[in-house]
Amino acid sequence: MSDKKMDVVVLGAGIVGVSVAYAARQQGLSVVLVDRREPGSETSYGNAGILSSGSISPLNNPSLWSALPKYLTNRHAALRWNIGWSLRNADWVIRFLANAIPSHTKPRAAALHGLIGASLKLHQDWIVKAGAANRIRETGWLKAWRSDAVEAAMREQALLTEFGIESQLLDRQAISALEPNILPVYKVGLLHSQTASVDSPGSVVKAYANMFAGAGGEIRQSDIKSIVPGDEGWRVVLDDATLLARHVVVALGPWSADILRPLGYRVPLAFERGYHREFKPNPARSLQRPIHDADGSFLMTPMEQGIRVTSGVELTDRDAPSSFAQIDAVEPMAREVVEFGEQVGDTWRGARPTLPDSLPMIGPAPRHAGLWLAFGNQHIGFTTGPATGAAIAAMIKGMPPPFDVTAFAPSRYI
Ligand SMILES: Cc1cc2nc3c(=O)[nH]c(=O)nc-3n(C[C@H](O)[C@H](O)[C@H](O)COP(=O)(O)OP(=O)(O)OC[C@H]3O[C@@H](n4cnc5c(N)ncnc54)[C@H](O)[C@@H]3O)c2cc1C
Structure with a gap:
């Protein structure tokens, strides 16, 4: 056991844990960041890399009700659900659906708008300081419909406008002008013009982790076994050592609920699993920006390695065996949009950690001093x-956070 007591031990080195660690170090605190893998190797590696200004509408919004009949068939690319998991987690499913009403949607959109706005400012600053500015593209994000979905696009645009977020409604010609290398399959588009993306989210997280280490932070690669409260702080039990800390931050993404269970916290965290496949790009047919195929329920993003196609949501146990049905179904649809070559590497699987209101937990654990929760950041x-x-x-320093955190209080669920 190390005798040295740290101010903060951060558990998990995904984008959330790395960000906590760097921000705490910037506050002058001594910080150790622990992960069993290299920073940015799990969920934060395999995502679509979109830094989205406009993702303020949680997935469980009122439009979910009209989509529900097609989702119940369990054949839709947007959502597959495991019956056993749904029965065992009926409580989560009911609470998730109960939030999909108008009166619960606007307040959550406002809360997410505050969180996203503050975050994008930090990304802009950090990505330069971390020497990774070459990875960012300020080309927006295109949501596109094969159907004549002008009304849906306008509804989405109206919500964005209400929050001062710019977007442009596009017809077939305007889409072709914007993305000259795609085939004309889309009738309607909505360009989220204030959205950026990166060509390797895992590398960006690693760059932020290096920036944390460069600022005097310590990174440790160990398996975290448990956290134990004491009279004057915490013991963090690792497979190869025990660390002492005044504050512990749980930022373990989809694994966060496990470590909290022995302390009596039952966190209603579900796993919206998703897959990606990457394909050799055709240099003459490159994409300029991520495209969300709204009717096909998939995303295509130009990445360092090639075109990354990501799937919709699979609701099941975090560690259940992979099912490639969704990603298999969308791959041919992606090939209808843009020409690309064979698959590069294996199909990747990750789990978006999601609470029933689709808002993360950001704040103190209700019954333990010095324990902080930072997870559930979903899509x-x-x-x-x-x-x-x-x-x-x-909050650890007793200062006001950079946005209103009221809606993210862990005490709303535990
Ligand atoms: C298909 C897909 C596409 C997505 N696209 C986007 C997008 O375009 N834009 C966007 O903003 N978000 C996107 N997301 C969501 C985003 O990826 C996640 O919300 C985010 O990565 C979660 O980060 P995290 O730090 O909470 O978790 P993680 O990145 O999973 O980090 C948790 C860390 O904890 C570590 N860990 C767990 N247990 C232990 C233990 N016992 N001991 C030691 N270490 C442990 C893990 O190794 C891991 O590194 C997408 C997600 C998916 C699945």
């Missing part, structure tokens, strides 16, 4: 990691 964790981290660091 937009790569976007929202930095401000999640900055808020936790500020």
